[in-house]
Amino acid sequence: MAAVVPANAGxxxxxxxxxxxxxxxxxxxALDALLSKRATDSRDKRLHIGYSEAAERLNIPELWLRERISTLPHRKFGKFVQFTEDDLHAISDMHFVNPGAKTKKDDESELMTLQPSKRSRKRS
Structure with a gap:
């Protein structure tokens, strides 16, 4: 049995x-088991994940991924589509929006509006 320790023991x-x-x-x-567990190891160690988990991790509908798979980075094993962590980051980066920034496409489209038409009129 445990001994009672006085309150002023220090x-x-x-x-x-x-x-x-x-x-x-x-x-x-048990000490080794406690020390070897890390809070960061809560994620699955799988190399590839499917549509449903990728959609869940990106917080988007699975149908959105399926409809746009031809334009998104992914891995294909026969008929099976899989995503890696890098693929998910790339998909997220592809859809980054910075409302205040001007892109190169914006500059090109402004130039295109200033150019004259290449069509010629027939004179009567």
Missing amino acids: PALDLQGLAAVVDLLAQAG
Whole structure:
């Protein structure tokens, strides 16, 4: 049974108790299990994921992915379409919108509106 510790015992007894708990965990092998688990390992270790999980991770409808698959980065194994982490990042980057920025396409379209037509009129 555990001994009752006086309330004014101080931090020295608290450290001894902690050391005893750590020692018991180490003897049971539970300490290694506790230390080896990381919070960042909560994700699946699969290399490729399918439509449903990719759509869920991108927070978009699965049908949207299926309809536009010919224009999106992906992997194909026979008839099976799969996505990697890099594919998901690339899809996200393809649809980045910066409302205040001017793109090269905007500059080209402005020039196109200023050019005269190439059609000639027939004179009567």
